Amino acid sequence: MNTPKSLRTHILFAGRVNSGKSTLVNLLAGQSVAITSHERGTTTDVVEKTMELRPAGPVVLLDSAGTDDDSTLGTLRVERTFKVMKRADVLVIVTIPGAWGEPEQELLSAAAEQKLPVITVVNKSDTVPEEEVFSALPESKLPPIAVSAVDTSVANRDRFVEKFTSALLSALPEEHFAAQVLLQDLVPEDGHVLMMVPIDSQAPKGRLILPQVQAIRDALDGNAVCTVAKESAFPEIYSRFHRHPDLVICDSQVVKKMIETIPDGIKCTTFSILMARMKGDLGQLASGAAAIASLKENDRVLIAEACTHHAGCEDIGRVKIPTLLQKKCGCKLNFDFYSGNDFPDDLASYAMVIHCGGCMLNRKTMLNRLHTVANADVPVVNYGVCLSYCTGVLNKVLSPFKISSGEPKDAMEQN
Ligand SMILES: Nc1nc2c(ncn2[C@@H]2O[C@H](COP(=O)(O)OP(=O)(O)OP(=O)(O)O)[C@@H](O)[C@H]2O)c(=O)[nH]1
Ligand code: SF4
Ligand SMILES: [Mg+2]
Structure with a gap:
C-alpha cells in the first residue's frame, strides 16, 4: 500500500505570482504536475503531488497561488495559501533575485507564528550574474538555495534535489522523523493484539478502513501477532484463546460489546482513541x-x-x-x-x-x-x-x- 497522505511530510511552495513556484514543483517532481505560464496568477488553487524524496521519505508537494495578488479573486487565493500553511510541515519561500520584500516578509512572519520551518529558494538564477543571485535577502537559519527551475536537464534537477533534500532534513525538527507509533508501545514483542471489526453495511466494500489497516501494520512492525475478528463472532473467538491477548481494539461503535466480552484488567481501547493519540x-x-x-x-x-x-x-x-x-x-x-x-x-x-x-x-x-x-x-x-x-x-x-x-x-x- 502507498504511504497514506496523512503520514507524508507536507511541503508548501509559496511566493509572489510568477516567481516560478509551479516550475519549481515540476522540476522537483521530475514531471509536469502543475501548469506554468508567464501569465500572472496561473495557479489558482492548491495543486498536490506525492513523491518519495529520499532520504527524507514520502512527501506531498503543495503548489499554491501567488501571495501578492491584489485583485478580489487573488485575495481569496492568498487567504487560501495562508490557510494551507496550517497543514504544512515546512514552507518553501520561492523568490527571485533582488525581489525580496513585503510579500516574502509576510510569509516569513506567518511561518514564525506557526513555528513552521522555512527554506528559501531563489529561482530564476539564470536571469542575473551569479554574484547578484542572493542580493537583498534577509539573514536566515538555513542558507538559501539558488536554482533555475526552467533548466530541466538531469544534471540541474539532481543538483537541486540534493540541495533541497538536505535543506529539508536540516529544517524539520528531529521529532518529525520519529516513527509515528500507533500501538507498538502497548504490546510486548511477540505479543498478541486482538481486533474486533464490524463488517456491516457501513463498512467499505472489499477493504478495511485506514485506521484498521494501520493498526494491523503497526502490530506486525512491532513483531506482535494479530487476530482480526468480526463483531458477530467476537465472543466465540475470544473464548477459544488459552491466554488473554495483550491488547484488544475495536471500533468505537461496538465498544460496549468488547468490554462485556473481555475480563477486567485486559488492556482495551478503540481504533479512534489510538488514532487520536498518534495524531494529536x-x-x-x-x-x-x-x-x-x-x-x-x-x-x-x-x-x-x-x-x-x-x-x-x-x-x-x-x-x-x-x-x-x-x-x-x-x-x-x-x-x-x-x-x-x-x-x-x-x-x-x-x-x-x-x-x-x-x-x-x-x-x-x-x-x-x-x-x-x-x-x-x-x-x-x-x-x-x-x-x-x-x-x-x-x-x-x-x-x-x-x-x-x-x-x-x-x-x-x-x-
Ligand atoms: N528565466 C527563467 N524563467 C523561469 C524560471 N522559472 C520559471 N520561469 C518562468 O516564469 C514564468 C512563471 O512561472 P510559473 O512556474 O508559472 O510561476 P508561478 O510562481 O507558479 O506563477 P503563478 O502560478 O501565476 O503564481 C513562466 O513563464 C516560467 O517559464 C527560471 O528559473 N528562469
Ligand atoms: S475520520 Fe472520516 S472524515 Fe475524518 S479524516 Fe478519517 S475518513 Fe475523513
Ligand atoms: Mg503557479
Whole structure:
C-alpha cells in the first residue's frame, strides 16, 4: 500500500505570482504536475503531488497561488495559501533575485507564528550574474538555495534535489522523523493484539478502513501477532484463546460489546482513541469530555469532519453523535457541521467542538486545529472520545494510556 497522505511530510511552495513556484514543483517532481505560464496568477488553487524524496521519505508537494495578488479573486487565493500553511510541515519561500520584500516578509512572519520551518529558494538564477543571485535577502537559519527551475536537464534537477533534500532534513525538527507509533508501545514483542471489526453495511466494500489497516501494520512492525475478528463472532473467538491477548481494539461503535466480552484488567481501547493519540493530543481530547456534562439547552456545538462526503463518518457525525449527545445531556443542542480541509477560525460562539478521527489528516494539521480550539478556550473531543463518553466507557478505553477523563466512575452502569 502507498504511504497514506496523512503520514507524508507536507511541503508548501509559496511566493509572489510568477516567481516560478509551479516550475519549481515540476522540476522537483521530475514531471509536469502543475501548469506554468508567464501569465500572472496561473495557479489558482492548491495543486498536490506525492513523491518519495529520499532520504527524507514520502512527501506531498503543495503548489499554491501567488501571495501578492491584489485583485478580489487573488485575495481569496492568498487567504487560501495562508490557510494551507496550517497543514504544512515546512514552507518553501520561492523568490527571485533582488525581489525580496513585503510579500516574502509576510510569509516569513506567518511561518514564525506557526513555528513552521522555512527554506528559501531563489529561482530564476539564470536571469542575473551569479554574484547578484542572493542580493537583498534577509539573514536566515538555513542558507538559501539558488536554482533555475526552467533548466530541466538531469544534471540541474539532481543538483537541486540534493540541495533541497538536505535543506529539508536540516529544517524539520528531529521529532518529525520519529516513527509515528500507533500501538507498538502497548504490546510486548511477540505479543498478541486482538481486533474486533464490524463488517456491516457501513463498512467499505472489499477493504478495511485506514485506521484498521494501520493498526494491523503497526502490530506486525512491532513483531506482535494479530487476530482480526468480526463483531458477530467476537465472543466465540475470544473464548477459544488459552491466554488473554495483550491488547484488544475495536471500533468505537461496538465498544460496549468488547468490554462485556473481555475480563477486567485486559488492556482495551478503540481504533479512534489510538488514532487520536498518534495524531494529536489525547489528553486534551479526554479532558474535553468533561464538558459534555455541562452542555446546556441550545448550546452551539461544532461538528468538524476532515473529509467531505465520507459516508461512514457523515452518518456518525450528523446522526449518531447528535442523537447520543442530546440524550446524554437531556437537552436540545444546536449543531453546525463543517467538513473539508479548512477549519473555521472563529470558534468563540461554540460550547464544544467535536472533531472526526482525523485519519486522513497529518499530525501537524490535527495539532494546529486542536491548538486553534484551545486558544478559543473551547473544549474539544473527537468522535471516538465522544461516543465512548456517551456510552460510559471512556475511562475504560483510556486505561492503557494512564489518562483519565471527567467521566464518573460508575458511568457504564448508568447507560
Ligand atoms: N528565466 C527563467 N524563467 C523561469 C524560471 N522559472 C520559471 N520561469 C518562468 O516564469 C514564468 C512563471 O512561472 P510559473 O512556474 O508559472 O510561476 P508561478 O510562481 O507558479 O506563477 P503563478 O502560478 O501565476 O503564481 C513562466 O513563464 C516560467 O517559464 C527560471 O528559473 N528562469
Ligand atoms: S479524516 Fe475524518 S472524515 Fe475523513 S475518513 Fe478519517 S475520520 Fe472520516
Ligand atoms: Mg503557479
